[in-house]
Amino acid sequence: MRTGVGARSPVRRPPMPAMLTLILTLLASIAFAPSALADPLHPDEPTLARRGVLGVQLGYADGDARGVAIAGLIPGGAAERAGVLAGDRITAINDHPTPTHQALSDALRHGAEGQALQLTLWRQGETITRPVTLARRALELPGTTTTYGEVMTHHGYAVRSILTRPDDADGPLPAVFFIQGISCGSMDATTIADRGLLKCIQDVARAGYAVFMVDKPGVGDSAGPPCDEYGFDEEMQAFRAALTTLKSHPDIDPSRVFLVGISMGGIQAPLLAAEQDVAGVVVFGTGFVPWTEYMIANVRRQAALTGANAAQLNLVADAYAKFWSLLLYARLHPSEILDRHPDLAQYGFQPTDSVSAGRSVRFFTELHDSQWANAWSLVETHVLAIHGSYDFVCDRRDHEWIVEVINTLNPGKAEFFSADRMCHGMTVWESERQAIRSGMGTGEPSDAATEAMLAFFERAGGK
Incomplete structure (x- = not known):
């Protein structure tokens, strides 16, 4: 070991703020064929039992x-x-x-x-x-009726469908299919704790639209393998079956079906819209760039908001670039990555098959291979991209790029909307730092995004 003048001191990593350590743990462990029945959403002999929830x-x-x-x-x-x-x-x-x-x-x-x-x-x-x-009750909204049905998937099991319809509407209805984010949580509105999203869903239903949602395979009442085991492709198969089934429902006007993709749902929505005709697509809080690039930008943004300095930001970004590149491009399992780079463990990465948001290695490799950004070039319908100005999970520029792609190919078809002070949980805050420290779903719900959606639906022929 060299000592004295000119000796090279060991490189000391700057300590991480406590909140940053929590965010890194969160990012690493959490972080986007129809039935032949006459009425596949509400079969006479349902196969799915209602499961209980803790609430x-x-x-x-x-x-x-x-x-x-x-x-x-x-x-x-x-x-x-x-x-x-x-x-x-x-x-x-x-x-x-x-x-x-x-x-x-x-x-x-x-x-x-x-x-x-x-x-x-x-x-x-x-x-x-x-x-x-354990208990679960049907969604209760004045002037609406919610029914719980099921959709048979290409893999031979059923997923839970939830359809809320206005009581006073006549004839086939316009419908809005909400596609959820990356997590394995249920879309049953009685279990949605994020106040902003729940209010958005309720307000769209009150505005006279049929609101449609499905739980992912293995989530809520849905049959199928556990959510933390299957891949992106199997999840997409369930959403494809759900959209096809919704458009065939006798109470729904198939020419007035809209998609609303939330977070990861905003990545899945263009893949669906490129395959099936829909009246319009709304995406909120989503991504456009490749997943590795997204994760690097995301951790930089969140680390900066939690007090990391420039040196710490570089260390974190380098760790995320290394892990996700080895996972998605070299196709190494997390256990192999951690064997080669044990220092990555300090950033929350684990040598398990669960990579982020409780989702599997298979999910992220199939997501990477889906080339979802290219799907936007095949979308010919109307598009609205919404970004909350305090959204610390995604970038405004990604939404602008989506609009740019659509309008380059189909001028005037896409528009961008910025919701002031709104975070990823569709709630409003005094600052972006307050949003990330308080928990994005716990603030006061924002009406801005919902109002923009409803106006967009009307312009696109929903009413």
């Missing part, structure tokens, strides 16, 4: 071995009725430990409506237990 909004994965933190409760839900509080940690269900989001999801995966469970909670330094009865 909680989970906090970020923070690595705390005591259990999964509860960030919020769905009003009137099973957990709230059982006396569970925001801030509690679920440490076990029926004495089975739940140290991670995935363990909790596995414990609840087959829970039926009305099933009794025992929750073990960590609350302010004490371990307590609470009995809870």
Whole structure:
């Protein structure tokens, strides 16, 4: 070892702010053939049972071995009725430990409506237990009726469909198909804890549109393999079947069906619109650039908002560039990547098949291979790209590029809308830093994006 004048000191990595460490953990562990039945959305002999839900909004994965933190409760839900509080940690269900989001999801995966469970909670330094009865109720909106049906997929299993229709509408209705983000959460509106998204869905239904959603395979009531195991292509097959089935429904006007792609749904929407005719496409909080480039830009943006300095930003960006390039281009498994580059573990990467948002290696490699950005060049319908000015999950420029591609090929078909002070959770904040620190779905809902959507639908022939 060299010592004295001219000696080379070991390179010291600048310490990461605590909030940045949390964001890195979040990014690494969380971070986008129809049935032959006469009425495939509502078959006479349904095969899907209604599963029960706990009714909680989970906090970020923070690595705390005591259990999964509860960030919020769905009003009137099973957990709230059982006396569970925001801030509690679920440490076990029926004495089975739940140290991670995935363990909790596995414990609840087959829970039926009305099933009794025992929750073990960590609350302010004490371990307590609470009995809870899982429940799920239909969406209740004045002047509308919600029905729960199913769609048979190309793989031979059914996924849950949710259709909300205005009671006073006559004739075939215009419909809006909401395509959710990357996570494995249910789109059943009674379980959506993100207040902004829930209000948007409700307001579109109140405006006279049939609102349609499906749960992904293995999510909510849907049959199929667990969400953390299958790939992007299998998920797309379910959405294709759902869109085809929706357009064949006797109460829906197939010429007035719109897609609304949220986050990862905004990547999947153009792939659907390139294959099937739709009246228009709305994307919100989505991406356009290749996934590796997106992840590098995303972690830079979020790290800067949580207090990282320029040196730290470079280290984080380099780590993300290395991991995602090796995963998507060299096709190395995370375990192989961590064997070669063990230093990446400090940025939240794990040697498991679950890469980000609880999704698998297969999901991201198939996403990468889908070339979704090129699908926009095949979309000939009307397009609205919405970006919240405080959206710390995606970039305004990606949305502008989508509009640019459409208008280059079909002038005047696409438009861009910026929702002031709105974050990725469709809620408004005083600053982007406040949004990322507080939790994007917990603020006051923004009406700006919904109003822009409804005006767009009308211009595109929805009404």
